[in-house]
Structure formats: C-alpha cells, structure tokens
Amino acid sequence: MSQNAAELCVLLVRDIYGEVSSRVVSVLLELGRLSVTQLVRQLKLPEKIVKQTLAVLIQQHLVVHFAHLETGQEVVYYECEWTQVYELLRAGRIIRAVEERFGSNGALIVSNLLQLGHARVSDFLAAYGTSTKKSKATVNGKPNAPTIEDDSSITSVEILKSVMADMMKERFLVQVQEHHMHIQTDTRNTLRAQLTSQLRKSHLSENKLGKEVDRQMKIKVKELADGDTSQHAGMKRKATPTSKPRSKKRQKVSIYDLIEQEEEEWEINENIVLRINHEKFLVLFRNAELVSLAESRHGKVSSQVYAELLKRLEEKYLRCHEPYPGGDEEDDTKKGIKLSVLELSKTFSKDIDLENSIVTAPRLPKKKTRKRGYSDDEDEDKPCPNGYGKRVNGKGKRRQSSSEDDDDDDISDTEELYDDDEEGIDAENRKKKIRMELLKQHMQLLAEDSWKFVRLESNRGLGEWSINYKELGKLMRHIELEKVVEETFGEMGLRLLRIIKDKGKLEEKQIASIALLKQKEIRSILTGLQESGYLHLQEVPKTSIPQISRTYFLWFHDPDRAIQSLVTDTYKAMSRAIQRTNVERAKRASLLEKWERSDVQANVEEYLTTSEKRELEIWLSREEKLLGQLMRLDRTMMILRDF
C-alpha cells in the first residue's frame, strides 16, 4: 500500500473511531505487524487501553491477528487490514444499494451490521426486539450512515429474519469464519505448509511438488474465500412449516423464494454470526458502472437491457477478482456463466419499452435499404420486415456452423421466428417474439461495440451471452485514465496517449506526424504526461558508448504503472477532502458545539443569531460538497482499483 493510502486510512479511522484507534492503525500501517507489547512500546499508552482499542478494531474487522509459536510461547501479532478500513467510506453507498433492493428493513440491518462489524443473529434480533429506538441511536452515531427513519412501520422480528436470509442468499451478508479474523498471509502460509507436508508423503520431485501445492492452494484458497455456497448455508428447517404467511415484500424481492416455498420452509439459523460481504457489493457497483457506461454509449434502452442481463448473472459472481493471484485459468471456468436471450426475456421487466425508444430497422426500412446501397454488400435479397437481408440458411447448417458465421446464424434465427408468426400464432405470442427479437438486437448492438459489453457464446436460445469482466475492467480503468488526461492535458493529451498506447514505443517525431501536430507543441504535453506517470521514456543508444545526441528516445505507456500513479493521487485527493472538512469544522467549532446542544436543536430559531445561522448554512453546504466529492473520488477509486 502507498503512503497516501495509509494517510487516508488513518484519517478515516480518526473520523469514526477517534484519536486512539487512529494512532493504533497508524502505527500498524507504518510498521506492519506487531505484538501487543511492541504496540504498547510504540504508542506509549497503557496496555489496557491498547488492548481495548484492538478489541474494537478487531470487532470491526479493521485489525486481524494471528498466533505464532515462538520459542515455545504463543505470540499474537496484529495487523491492520487497510482494505477494510477503506471500506468504511462505502457505508453510505452500501446502505443505499441495500435499501433499493431490500427496502428499509434491509437498510436497517446493514447499517447496524456496518456499525457493529459483525453480530450473532440472535443477539441482533434480541437487541432489535427490545427497542427499535436503541438501534436507531447507534445509526445516528455514525457520520457516514444516513439515518433510517421508520417509525411508522413497526417491523416484526420474523420479517427481519426473512430479509436477513434473503440477503445472505444473495451473499450480501456472509457468515463470519475463523479466517476472516486472521492475517491472510499467515493463513495461506499455514495452509501451504500443511499441503506441502501432506503431499511430501507421495514422494513427488521438488519441482512437481511445488506445482501440485500451487494447484491445490488455489482450490483451497477459493474454498476458504467462498465459504459455504450450498443452497441452505446458514439456514435451518423451520420448526413449524405451515403457519406464518410471508410478507409481500419478501416475495417481491426474491424469485427464489417462490420456488422454495413449494418444497420446504427454511429460516435463518440464529446461532450464526454475520458480517457484511463487501466483495459482493463491489460486484453490484461494478454492474451499475457498466450500465451507465453502456447508457452513455448506446442510450437508455440498451443499457436497461444490459442491466437486466447483468442482474441475472450477478449471483454467479462472488467477487470482482479472484482471491488467489495468477489464476488465468479462472477465465475458463467463468466461461460457464452465460445467459440466453430466451432466458432473459422470461424475467425481463415489461415496463421497459423496447419498441419506441430506439430506432431499429423495422421502423425505418426505407432508410436502411437505401443506406445499404452504398456499401458493397453482396446479398441482393429483398429486405424482410426486420430489415435484414433474407438468407436461406438451413437449420442443420446453422447448428454446425463455425463462429465466423455467427452473424448469418443470428439472422436465420430471426427468420424462424417470423416464419412461426406467419403460421398463425396468437397476437400475444407474436408480441412476445417481437420483443425477444428486439432484446436480441440490443444484445447484438452491445456485442458489436468495440468496447465488447457482451460476448456471444453460442446460438442456443436466440444467442447465449457472457460478460468478460476482466477486459471490461481494463477498459473502464483506461477510460477513467483517458478522462483524467483529457481534463488535465486537453484533447491533444488524449490523442497522444491513445496513439502511444496503440503503437507501442514511438519517437517524438513519429508521434507528431501521426497526430498531425507540431513537434514543438507536443513536447510539453508529453513531458507533462510523463511527470504525472502516465507515459514513460525509454532510451536506446545508437552506439555502444551512450551519447545523448546519438540516442533514440521512445515514449511508451504502461497501463499498470499509469493506473497505479493515478490511484495514489486519488488517495491523496481523498485525504485532502477529509482534511479540509476537518479544517472547516474546526473553524466553526464553537458554533457547531452550540448547534449540537439538545436545547438549541429544539429551538434553533430562537437561540441562534442571524449571522450564526448564515455561518451554519455555509458549513452545511461546504460539508455536503466535500463529502459528495469524496464519494465521487471513491467512485473513481472503485473503477481504478477494485473492478
């Protein structure tokens, strides 16, 4: 992690958990893992306070630990899990996402769990059962969490339980496992040591042994990270399966429940301990980001289609990145994740108007054919209702055709649909088929784009589509970088960056001639790009003795390094936004103190002077602006780092 990230993490902890916690985190981030005694020495604080602080931080998953045997004694080391610290920023985002999906009850559960770190279901429910007020008070204590106002609906424990179960099923909540609390490196090292000693018995050569261990490690680590993915993980059979009628809300939320209901009644096991699964939320955020990208590129309707597709595939993705590095093979296993248009259309929302919001060929048949006249298209066949040239393509041939023929195949699929219509199936069915055809066209548009939003896997069920998240992630990162370059260096900077990215390594003169720009003009931009870390310079001496005059200077772009330097800068910008908020707050400390007093709160009009009120307004708008900016920076950060 970079120094800037550490600075940000310390600031975040200070904001939420106070000075002492932030000092513990700061020391742990600076020095790495430490035992309690070492920590005490570094912090110059009483051991009791250090231990209490560690307990809080461990409860929040901000600090993890691991016990080592050293000279016959167990020594426990503590390490700061800084990615978890960063996640503190996303509390608001997560609550909002849950509220959208599971309603205010979901938001309530999540905001409490964010507050608590993790909690046993029974404890959670007990605390909730005694008083809703109490849990609300804790929500208010957290600066990032919006207050949840639900005085009106008194939610029963039963409903909460079912929402919790749904959230667990979709993996927004997961059971806390032992390894969650442990230092990851140590967990993996122990695992590796175990595997090695196990496999050594099988008398493999050292080389083979290493490879085998690596292979098994990958599986084991994945298993650990995935946890229990079985259908009824963390659930238990309901004692009385008949009685309770389920809330309507729940049925709306999850389609799986409908299927489930027919079989058996399950409810959440109250003995398990739950926590927020940040990884799964990232999958959600990534999809949202992709949809907005698709919208800017193809308009609202295509993006809605895309959103539906992503939503349907969402459950199959547990996280954005594989837990164990170097897993290129993962892509192969992911290939199984695909969805056909036929499947998609089954649950596709009827509210989305596919027909009138986009011009597809059927609406402009004349224009289409006229335009086609320009191109040297070979087929001279009549245009059919959907605007495609009619191609006679046997069904048998289609099934065995190679991928090159994909386009043609799609067309013949369409043909069949229309043929069916002509045979006279009722209007409802016909409508459905037109709709499906439109769906497919949207998918094809998305696939045709050079950004490759979707990928055609096969032609079954009107085409099966998959998402190449790895490439899309790269693309999103690059787009983000391009935005920054364009904003900072103007259009010329963007042009230069894209040329260099496309061509590899280039001399200044060549760049100028491709970009149709003056060499003198681009020099300063290139240097600027280099200073920001987005471009790099390679020297190649022409002679054995390096001389500047006899050296080629080649510009090149290394995406990873460029993104990395942008990430570090973004951390820094985020820290500054928080610091500035603190500065602004400190400037008005006495006013804010007064304002926060309960008697003043109750009677703002009377107790505050006009100038005080004005100042308060300024503060509120400034705070909003700064925090809003922080969230926008976090969005950039998600794209750059997490997707």
Add this chain to the structure above:
Amino acid sequence: MAAQPSQANIDAMAKAVYEQCLQAPSDYLFSVSELQDLVPGKNNLELTQKVLNELLRTRSLSALTRGSQTVFRSVPKDFAEKVKNMTPDEELLYGYIQESAREGIWTKQLKIKSNMHSTAVNKALKGLERKKFIKSIKSVNHPARNIYMLYELTPSIEVTGGPWFTDSELDKEFVNELLTAITKFMVSKSFPKLPARGVIGSFPPGYTGYPTLNQVYLWVKSSNLTEVDLAEADIRSLLDVLVYDGKIERVVGGMAYRAVRRPDSINGFTESPCGRCPVFTLCKEGGPVSASNCVYFEDWLNA
C-alpha cells in the same frame, strides 16, 4: 580535299548534327566516331572537329569522359538556351541543382560537389536566382538549411511535409477545420434520425452502411472544404487522428468508420480541486501547501 567550309556552313552542319543527336534518348552518350558519322562529308576529321567545337561552344553538347574516352551528351534545347547566358560557375551549379530535381539541394552540398569557393558559389547562386532559373525553398525536416531548386519545379512532399504544411509549418487551423468537418459528417451518418427528439437511436446490429474511407474522401472532394488537393491517404490520416481522439471507431472489419458517443469526461479526480492542483506533489500536512491553507479548496468551496 574540299575547300574550307564557311562559318555559316559549319553552323548549319552543327545544327543538323544537334537535331540528330536530339533524336537519341536524352542520356545517350555519343562517342567521337559516332558523331563523326553524323557530320556530312564522311570522316572529315577536320570538319568534324570544327562542328564539334561549334556545338560545344553553343553548349548544345557537353563533353564527358568515360574511362579514357571522351564522350558527348546532347543538351536539351531549352536548357541550351538558358545555359548560353550563364557563366561557367553558374552553369555547373545549375547542373547540380537540376539533378536534385524536386528534392532540392543544400548549399553546403553544392560547395562540396562543385569544389568551389563559397563566395563564388554564392555569387553564382545569386545570379541564377536573379535570372529566375532557381529558387530557394524551406524544408520541413531541416528548417535552417538553405536549399535551392529549379524555379519551375514544385517541392516534393518530403520537403514540404505534405498538404498539412503551409510555408513548412504545420497548419494547425487547417487540420482542425477538416477534423471538425469530418466529425460532423461522421456523426450525421452514424446515428439514424429519430422521430422523437432527444432519444438516442442506433442502427441495428450488423448494419454495414457506415461511411468508408472512399466515401469520406469523395465527400471532402465534393464539399469544397479546401482548395488543397488531398489524396485518399491524407483523408486516412485524418480519420486515424479522429480514431485516436476517440470520436470515431473502425467498424465492419476496419473497412468503415462510425462516430461514437463519448462519455463525459467528468471524473471524480479532475473535478476535485486536487485533480487540477499545480502544486499537488508539494501538498503535505504541515508543509508549505496543505489542505488547511489551500486557496484552491477555498475557491472551489465558494464556487
């Protein structure tokens, strides 16, 4: 032995020989014996000598050596006309300049080739320039060099830098104007007109009617955008630039182009004051620049 031929006679003979020589390919080299055959009154050495002398004097022929032999080359008429009025220095330099054709030749190289003193070279060049036989041009690659070229020639693309250069400087305005025009054209061809305004439409997948390079070329030709004669390759480099600008993309297997919608360049980083801060690298808590004393933040918050 015939009587001494008169000067007029020799002139006429010389003219006849010259005409005959011009029939041969321009770089054909005549040996003495070949020329002897051309002179009437066969094998009259004395006469041949006189005719040759006359021809050399009027610079209708130029003498060269091949191995140990002396050979002659006919000089084209118009050139001979010009050369008549030149000093020998000028004539020599004119030859080199002519050889360099549309590339032009650098004065330094002229000096080396002619082995003349620089003042002599300069004097001769001045003379030639005054008589409008040669002109001085600027090269894009070597803007500092004095380069000469025959007056009636236009410099080659390597020298001028192609259609994008005006007076050996890249004409940015011209390029930008063309880029904007082509972008507009591409946008008009890439998105279908919609019945409802404000809704983004798309052509159906598999659409192949996007403009190709040739269509763009023809459009630019017919649109009177510019007087400069642009080749298809020039249009291609313009389209390439637009691709690099992210305004258009290649479709239909690279055969055609279409405009793309670009996402807003709004970005969490650049819209925050830090993303535009000129002293961002210096910014540090407790340093000369920090979040607490930042003027950019103050401006931004007040905005």
